[in-house]
Every structure is written in structure tokens, then in C-alpha cells.
Amino acid sequence: MDRMEDELRQIYRRHTPSPDFTERVMGQVRAEAKRKFIPFRWAAVGALAASLTVAFFVGRQQQKQQRLQQEAELAETQLLESLQVAGFKIGQAREAVLRPISQEEVRP
Amino acid sequence: MDHALRDPEAFREIIDRHKAMVYSLAYHFFQNRALAEDIAQDVYMELFRNLRRIQSDLHLSFWLKQAVTRKCIDYTRRLKHRRYQPLEEVVEPGFEPLDQDPLLVETLRRKVDSLPGKMKMVVILRFQEDLKLSEIAEALDMPVNTVKTTLRRALARLREKVNALEVEVCYGSDGR
Numbered sequence: 001m002d003r004m005e006d007e008l009r010q011i012y013r014r015h016t017p018s019p020d021f022t023e024r025v026m027g028q029v030r031a032e033a034k035r036k037f038i039p040f041r042w043a044a045v046g047a048l049a050a051s052l053t054v055a056f057f058v059g060r061q062q063q064k065q066q067r068l069q070q071e072a073e074l075a076e077t078q079l080l081e082s083l084q085v086a087g088f089k090i091g092q093a094r095e096a097v098l099r100p101i102s103q104e105e106v107r108p
Numbered sequence: 109m110d111h112a113l114r115d116p117e118a119f120r121e122i123i124d125r126h127k128a129m130v131y132s133l134a135y136h137f138f139q140n141r142a143l144a145e146d147i148a149q150d151v152y153m154e155l156f157r158n159l160r161r162i163q164s165d166l167h168l169s170f171w172l173k174q175a176v177t178r179k180c181i182d183y184t185r186r187l188k189h190r191r192y193q194p195l196e197e198v199v200e201p202g203f204e205p206l207d208q209d210p211l212l213v214e215t216l217r218r219k220v221d222s223l224p225g226k227m228k229m230v231v232i233l234r235f236q237e238d239l240k241l242s243e244i245a246e247a248l249d250m251p252v253n254t255v256k257t258t259l260r261r262a263l264a265r266l267r268e269k270v271n272a273l274e275v276e277v278c279y280g281s282d283g284r
Contacts (some may be wrong), residue, residue, distance in 0.1 A: 004216070004263075004270050005235070011213055011220075012236035017131040017145050022123045025152045029119060032156065 119159075123152055126169065129237065130176050136232045137180040139221060147183065151175045173237065173247045177229050184225045212270065219269045223262055226250070230258045231266075 130151055135144035154175055155162075162168050220231050226248060233244045241259070245252040 004267060007209075007212055007216055008220075008231070008235040008266075009238075011217055012132075012136050012232055014128040014132040014236060015135055016128050017148060018141075021127060021131070021145060021148070022120060025123050025149050026116060026120055028149065028153055029156050030116065032153065 119156065122155070122168070126172050129169075130172055132236055133173070133176045133229075133232060134180055136236060137184075137228060139217070143183075147176065147179050150179060170243075170247070173233070173239075174249075177233065177247055181225045181229060212273065215269060215273050216266060219266050220262075223265070227258050227262050230255055231262050234259060 127148065131144055131148040134147040134151075135141060138144055138147075151172060155168075155172065158171075162171060220228055223231065229248060230244055233239045233247060239247070241255050242252050244250075244259075245255045248255070250258075
């Protein structure tokens with residue numbers, strides 16, 4: 001190792017930056033982290049609003065379907081009752097038609 | 109390294125551990141404290157953005173060296189036409205230890221400073237960080253043989269200047 005190379009090692013030894021260097025970098029890092037966080041926060045608010053809207057519409061749709069089903073069941077019950085009543089009436093009419101006519105009924 | 113993204117103290121520790129190396133590379137390259145601090149700050153911000161890609165302490169150290177050398181060379185290209193040296197950066201009084209020859213130190217410093225960007229960085233990486241030729245090649249993205257030739261040429265130029273200086277000191281500027 002010659003003298004010149006030793007001198008170069010001395011010249012190019014490490015130095016330290018100013019005492020507030022780390023703090024300045026950390027300030028920038030915090031600012032950047034905050035800038036990154038703000039869009040993320042708005043995205044989270046947007047996602048929450050969107051999911052609430054979807055939940056509201058899905059809930060309303062389910063309610064509507066439930067109401068339609070209840071109406072259909074009621075209509076079915078009413079139809080069955082009507083058919084029973086009609087069947088009973090038809091039975092009565094049939095019995096009346098088929099019953100033999102007595103003399104008293106024939107007499108004017 | 110991911111924990112440094114969540115924990116500011118961990119990132120602070122990374123800065124403190126490597127700041128002398130990062131800052132000194134830029135400082136020796138530009139001989140300008142303010143500029144060196146700006147470059148070092150940029151390097152750490154870039155590191156913060158790329159922290160997820162760092163796999164180990166060794167990788168971190170290599171990544172920082174590569175980032176600072178790249179930034180210095182890029183910055184020189186941009187500043188090619190407006191080289192400046194603030195007065196307070198010329199030589200600080202009492203900055204050099206007494207066992208060094210101030211004339212030789214100044215001559216070497218000026219000569220290294222006048223070398224082309226990559227050649228200057230090869231010298232700085234070799235003598236500041238004591239890197240092997242292969243490590244310099246990796247940091248500067250150059251073939252090892254090119255680094256070897258570059259360093260040899262740089263040292264030859266410096267030696268020539270030092271020899272001329274010795275002749276000048278011993279025999280006067282006209283060589284008598």
C-alpha cells in the first residue's frame with residue numbers, strides 16, 4: 001500500500017451529516033406516510049358507503065319478495081277455500097237434482 | 109424490513125445505521141454538504157418507498173450504495189452546465205488531521221474531483237467503503253474488468269499529479 005492510497009483513505013473517510021438529519025428525513029417519511037394514508041382513508045369510507053347502499057337495496061328486495069310470497073300464500077288459501085265452497089255448493093245442487101221428486105212437491 | 113414501514117422507530121434506526129455511509133458517498137462526490145444531505149435524504153425516501161423489496165441487512169447496505177451512486181451520477185449529468193462550489197465548502201479550517209500533508213490532500217481531492225463521474229465514484233467507493241472490485245462493479249452496474257481498468261487509470265492520473273507535485277516541492281515549479 002503506497003502513501004498516496006493511504007492519503008486517499010484518509011481523505012475519503014466517512015463523515016456524519018448534520019445532527020438534525022435523521023429528524024428531517026423522519027419528518028418527510030411521516031408526511032409521505034400520511035399522504036399515502038389519506039387516499040386509503042377515503043377509499044375505506046367509499047367502500048363502506050357502497051356496501052351500506054348495497055345492503056339497503058338487498059334488504060328492500062328481500063322484504064318485497066317476502067311480501068309477494070305472503071300475498072301468494074294468502075291467495076292460494078283463498079282459492080282453496082273458494083274451491084271447497086264451490087265444491088260443497090255443486091254437491092248440494094247435485095243432490096237436489098238427483099233426489100226423487102215426491103208427490104207433495106208435484107202437487108200444485 | 110416490513111416492520112420499518114409500520115414502526116417509525118425501526119426506520120429511524122435504519123437511517124442512523126447507514127447515514128454516515130450514504131452521506132459521505134454523496135459528500136465526497138460533490139464536496140458540498142447541503143447537496144450531499146439532499147441526496148442522502150432522497151435516497152432514504154426512495155428506500156422508504158421500496159422497503160418491501162429489501163430482503164436482508166446485507167441487501168439493504170448494497171441497495172443504499174447503489175442508490176446513492178446512481179443519484180450522484182444522475183445529478184452530475186443534470187448539473188453538467190452549472191457546476192458550482194459554495195465558498196463555505198472549499199476547505200474547512202482544521203478539517204484535516206495534522207498528520208496529513210495539506211498540499212497533497214488538497215491536490216488529491218481536486219484531482220479526484222476533476223475525474224469523470226463514474227471514475228470518481230469508483231475511487232470513492234474503493235477508498236471510502238473499501239469495496240472489492242466486484243462489489244464496485246455491482247454497485248455501479250459495470251463489468252469487473254471495466255472497474256479494474258477505470259481504477260487503474262484513475263490512480264495513474266493521481267500518481268502522475270502527486271509525482272509532479274513532489275518534483276515541484278523539491279525542485280521548484282521549473283524543475284531545477
